[in-house]
Amino acid sequence: MQTQPTLPLRGLVAATHTPFHADGSLNLDIVERQASHLIENGVRVAFIGGSTGESHSLTVEERRLLAQRWFEATRGGPLAVIVHVGSNCLADARALAAQAEQCGALAIAALSPSYFRPRDLDILTSCCASIAGAAPRTPFYFYDIPSLTGVNLSMPQFLAQAGDRIPTLAGIKFTNSDLMSYQLCLSAAGGRFDIPYGSDEWVLAALALGAKGAVGSTYNFAAPVYHQLLDAFEKGDIETARARQMRSVQLVRLLAGYGYMGAAKAVMGMIGVDVGPARLPNRSLTPPEIAQLRRELEQLGFFDWVRR
Amino acid sequence: MQTQPTLPLRGLVAATHTPFHADGSLNLDIVERQASHLIENGVRVAFIGGSTGESHSLTVEERRLLAQRWFEATRGGPLAVIVHVGSNCLADARALAAQAEQCGALAIAALSPSYFRPRDLDILTSCCASIAGAAPRTPFYFYDIPSLTGVNLSMPQFLAQAGDRIPTLAGIKFTNSDLMSYQLCLSAAGGRFDIPYGSDEWVLAALALGAKGAVGSTYNFAAPVYHQLLDAFEKGDIETARARQMRSVQLVRLLAGYGYMGAAKAVMGMIGVDVGPARLPNRSLTPPEIAQLRRELEQLGFFDWVRR
Amino acid sequence: MQTQPTLPLRGLVAATHTPFHADGSLNLDIVERQASHLIENGVRVAFIGGSTGESHSLTVEERRLLAQRWFEATRGGPLAVIVHVGSNCLADARALAAQAEQCGALAIAALSPSYFRPRDLDILTSCCASIAGAAPRTPFYFYDIPSLTGVNLSMPQFLAQAGDRIPTLAGIKFTNSDLMSYQLCLSAAGGRFDIPYGSDEWVLAALALGAKGAVGSTYNFAAPVYHQLLDAFEKGDIETARARQMRSVQLVRLLAGYGYMGAAKAVMGMIGVDVGPARLPNRSLTPPEIAQLRRELEQLGFFDWVRR
């Protein structure tokens, strides 16, 4: 019997999509398939309801139902669940945090409010402390993604300050291009924080600097590519690691050309996990676009890359 | 008997604060006092649940209760209500739009989703059409505020496109410093759209360019200053209009030094409308800060400016 | 006999183009024509070597020759000259400032270094003091244009600080959309500074707030439109002023669609002042584009607007 994953996070953490019916309504019946697909692909942690999960486009009730289903679908199995609970409304985030703790989440994560942006680290820490306090026995990750939130505060300083004020602070989901800041976070407080990296397309760079875990959306549909990358890096075979990273780059570039979110969800359908379309303001692909994307993925060799 | 305001909006529209108890919970009992204060100050339209209303820091249920109370408090009276219904989650926005229509809102308004930002006008228009469609008999304003949403699309082009796709499109609440774009919006489609201006501290500039109405937060506590400004402008007394605008500038500068939102709510308390503190991530003032702010307002002459 | 203009600047100041031959080399023979055209159009101050003058694309020697020619062409006449001397290299700026003083410039102006951006007002003031010190008997304007320099410091605070350190400080050429800051600058130090406004397409807004003078590029080719605007505003005929401002908006929008600089220079050629193409990195229009632009200007009515 396989043991549950523990912190610090190691290897791949899949930031999962939220499955919708064709009409955009929640399609929770797909969750089991998502979970089994990850397990089959050697992924041991699912990060649910984050950016990839379009949490900002879900009602709070939908987020609750989604989390509930993920816990039901993974109970007793090898897949652990981290719940993203962040919201502009801290009361909503606290409610989701409490639910996650009750359900036995491996950890919770929250990004900063982003309509009103915390002016300084003191305010950001207060926001995080409020959320973390609703799940006092569950590790808490701050999810730093300035390109989407517009909140660009010093993460090393955040750790220095929040480490004292948030007893459950586990670390940072670091989706930020500032790799100097990344190194300082990895080494902060004697290395006691866990700083999984959040940009799939240059995870090799983060590994070189000391990353242990990685959270991202392409790990849903291209885990084999990254497992090869991680194995090669581990063995010191940097050439192979680079070649696999380049596959990731080609894949991300292709999907980005279609607006990313809708395209990534379409790819899930192509590999047998039909998570449906995206919700507005993300754009879904039209059937001709999906057909075109499939051809381009074939030309890239994608379907061979991910065949197990 | 006074008649209800109609569109296009004329004069001052107060973007109201959401009242909280000292512990941050909703304090709906204050709504009547807010409404009567506006009426006493000659304001005829309240814009509720917008940025000033900290809507992003409220649960959807709180937003519902807030709107319900405003309609109860203003029924049959001279004050009309516009409900801001925007949200990152369009389903939430639609639910709030439907409620607003049912309650007889003068209009609804919505800002763009801002965590995922619409990539182009087509997506933005689709988002607006979805929301407006939930209140098919109620005028719809798009609320453009790029400094907070990060969504900076061409408003003249939006009107050109959305005018056809959204039957209820009334115009734009324009909180944007681009006054060339403002002029193009005012003259778009033969001037059929209503474009109330949203920056109190330079409303005189907008008046010169043709603004008829203005939506803002300082109209809650400094309406007399602006009524004098509007009257002077109307009479061609530009010197007096400028002098009043300068009062507005001094006031805004002072409040901005305290982080604005918490300070503005403190000012409400000082004039007898206790809307309480702000919610995180906005910062509330400490009692010593409130005392200091009061002294600075006295030095400015603020309490004389707004005495009726 | 007409007297020379004095400070503060009143009315229109034309930010002139630098004339080039078709091959991009300096064509100083056009300067007389530029000067006489401005005089004929009632403009009394030329601002040379600024952004419109493509100063950043000129060698320092070319900037010297350009200034020399402008002083020769305007000596004894009704047109005064302000020389923009700003540069990333302060030694170059000082040399140009000294030349301007020697030639009898009405004033000098300088924008901030922008490759290395001053971190704070102290550094910015030091840069300005260095430049102004090379022309100790000539009024100095700081030229604030954050959209191009990326330097976005508080202008009211600049005046508070630089007023003491720069004896010749006359004011700010204000090309900035922050109209609250504009009002604070106009009223700073008892209104002793001159703050000509720099966005032609919303100069009416600035007039309402108290602007006396305006510096801009469209005053080269559309001065009649703006003189009508200024006259109407002066008389309290706000409707006519708005209508003229809308002509300006339509013109700017049209030129902006062609990349602005090359198009504006092409317009000069169409009205008989052949200032030639733009230099890289600005783009020049192709002959078919020029023909198309001419047609669109005709449709707009532009050539009638500016007929004297």
Place this chain on the structure above:
Amino acid sequence: MQTQPTLPLRGLVAATHTPFHADGSLNLDIVERQASHLIENGVRVAFIGGSTGESHSLTVEERRLLAQRWFEATRGGPLAVIVHVGSNCLADARALAAQAEQCGALAIAALSPSYFRPRDLDILTSCCASIAGAAPRTPFYFYDIPSLTGVNLSMPQFLAQAGDRIPTLAGIKFTNSDLMSYQLCLSAAGGRFDIPYGSDEWVLAALALGAKGAVGSTYNFAAPVYHQLLDAFEKGDIETARARQMRSVQLVRLLAGYGYMGAAKAVMGMIGVDVGPARLPNRSLTPPEIAQLRRELEQLGFFDWVRR
């Protein structure tokens, strides 16, 4: 006898400081000391007159004299010279390019004009082609540094377009945090371009992704740290490489706290290469600040790190 370096660049390229006297005037007598210091520290290529060289704060004549002196100081020796020739004024850039070719530069480099920013890749390529054309037998590098220029165009697309239009195009000095773009540049056109990396504080990340060379300012005073990093990486000793990279991070963080440029020049003085103060708009350190910086560097262990 050691052979001259050739392209592609391998290992460390020092982006050298421009030496000034205490009064800010050019102090060319220091150039020999800079060159010998680099040679003693195993650096084989000097990149002169770039951002670190404060080229934007130099007159063109000073840039000429600087280049001339570097070629005199390095003639026949093991140190090759790359001259940065970029300028807002392309005529200046061309003159400097011609001089560099005449003097036998290993290569030239140019960053984009940044006051007027090229709107698209076609304009950027035209600018580069103009400059490169003035040195038709000398390899040309585009110097991409969006954080300073504000020009943020796709570098993979630049290579695709400029590769055909600029016969001497050698590659890109890549000072950009977008590591996906970096990988695409490394693999563009079958890997024929040289893409030295320009952020010293995360060069290990770039090495992992395939970087061969690195251009930066800390290689002037901390080359031993980076040589250990490069050696360790080469041997597969990633732990040591990381530890050395962390030294670099601590150093950069310390200098950044003092505004960087003036502090870096002060460090040069501490290790016996007195390049003097910085020029405005960069800030120079005061003597007490220099003393404080020295103490902090001692505490860090810096002087031991770089002892040969």
